[in-house]
Amino acid sequence: MNAPAADTTDQYGVVGHPVAHSWSPFIHGIFSRETGQAMTYRLYDFTPEEFHQKAREFFKQGGRGLNITLPHKIAAVDLADDLTARAAHAAAVNTFALRNDGTILGDNTDGTGLVRDLCDNQGIVITHRRILIIGAGGASRGVLAPLLALSPAEIVIANRTSERAEQLAKTFEKLGTLHGVGFRQISGGTFDLIINATSASLSGDIPAVPAGVVAPETVCYDMAYGKTDTPFVRWALKLGCTRALQGWGMLVEQAAESFRVWRGVRPSTAPVLTALKERALLPSMTAQ
Numbered sequence: 001m002n003a004p005a006a007d008t009t010d011q012y013g014v015v016g017h018p019v020a021h022s023w024s025p026f027i028h029g030i031f032s033r034e035t036g037q038a039m040t041y042r043l044y045d046f047t048p049e050e051f052h053q054k055a056r057e058f059f060k061q062g063g064r065g066l067n068i069t070l071p072h073k074i075a076a077v078d079l080a081d082d083l084t085a086r087a088a089h090a091a092a093v094n095t096f097a098l099r100n101d102g103t104i105l106g107d108n109t110d111g112t113g114l115v116r117d118l119c120d121n122q123g124i125v126i127t128h129r130r131i132l133i134i135g136a137g138g139a140s141r142g143v144l145a146p147l148l149a150l151s152p153a154e155i156v157i158a159n160r161t162s163e164r165a166e167q168l169a170k171t172f173e174k175l176g177t178l179h180g181v182g183f184r185q186i187s188g189g190t191f192d193l194i195i196n197a198t199s200a201s202l203s204g205d206i207p208a209v210p211a212g213v214v215a216p217e218t219v220c221y222d223m224a225y226g227k228t229d230t231p232f233v234r235w236a237l238k239l240g241c242t243r244a245l246q247g248w249g250m251l252v253e254q255a256a257e258s259f260r261v262w263r264g265v266r267p268s269t270a271p272v273l274t275a276l277k278e279r280a281l282l283p284s285m286t287a288q
């Protein structure tokens with residue numbers, strides 16, 4: 001009897017803890033079908049203690065690439081043999097790609113994902129606009145360089161722990177006009193765009209920023225996403241904001257960029273965005 005043929009399909013996946021809730025297999029499943037790429041994409045729940053060893057094993061056993069999500073994005077920096085410039089800037093990795101020489105490249109596609117969703121899907125202009133970013137953690141850090149590259153008038157980073165915002169602003173000060181403050185020090189009236197890059201929505205909280213930052217024409221964007229409006233989106237709508245968005249589009253766009261890094265093919269995000277709209281997770285007004 002012949003031995004079963006070895007599985008030659010390229011293996012990918014997402015590592016997190018927990019990770020069962022992840023939409024990445026759904027998204028990459030659509031990308032691989034649409035582009036005709038032969039690949040599998042699975043969930044890997046690794047604890048922080050086992051992350052390094054198990055991620056290395058994945059590649060030793062033939063795996064080609066991984067997405068990295070909470071809480072491993074910072075630990076992933078040390079595992080990579082090399083970092084792309086954007087991962088080095090973000091000091092966090094959300095994508096591992098196996099290179100032909102067997103080494104692991106660490107990349108970060110979150111910033112590109114946010115900018116693509118804001119600019120391409122939502123038609124939001126960044127140049128010359130006043131932007132408030134709430135939060136000074138990994139996600140905030142990862143999006144600063146790509147946002148500053150679009151020359152906003154100013155970016156204010158506001159954080160519950162003001163020192164972290166000040167430190168972050170200092171790190172990126174050469175790239176544009178930005179200030180790091182605590183919530184009570186936010187000044188200058190309303191903003192054109194407010195991005196919630198805190199994890200407050202995950203615990204049902206709203207960052208304690210003053211209501212005076214929101215005008216009816218302010219776009220409010222929560223990086224977090226859920227099946228119903230997040231607490232931040234509800235807060236913004238209550239204050240009269242007419243456009244409050246969740247981070248579904250960022251999630252899809254960062255995934256598309258990871259897919260491009262792995263396969264050399266940029267998938268269209270339109271079929272995924274349509275599938276999310278059919279599930280009422282995205283408003284149907286979202287442009288594509």
Ligand code: NDP
Pocket residue numbers: 110113134135136137138139140159160161164197198199200201202205206207208223224225247248250251252254
């Ligand atoms: P971190 O843990 O690195 O940072 C958390 C940040 O949230 C810190 O600034 C922290 O402030 C702040 N924070 C936490 N709880 C509260 C609260 N109750 N009130 C005010 N501030 C609070 O997380 P990340 O930066 O990695 O992720 C942030 C969010 O972005 C998460 O919701 C994540 O899911 C989302 N995200 C979405 C992506 C997408 O594709 N849509 C991609 C990446 C991230 P302090 O410093 O004071 O503790």
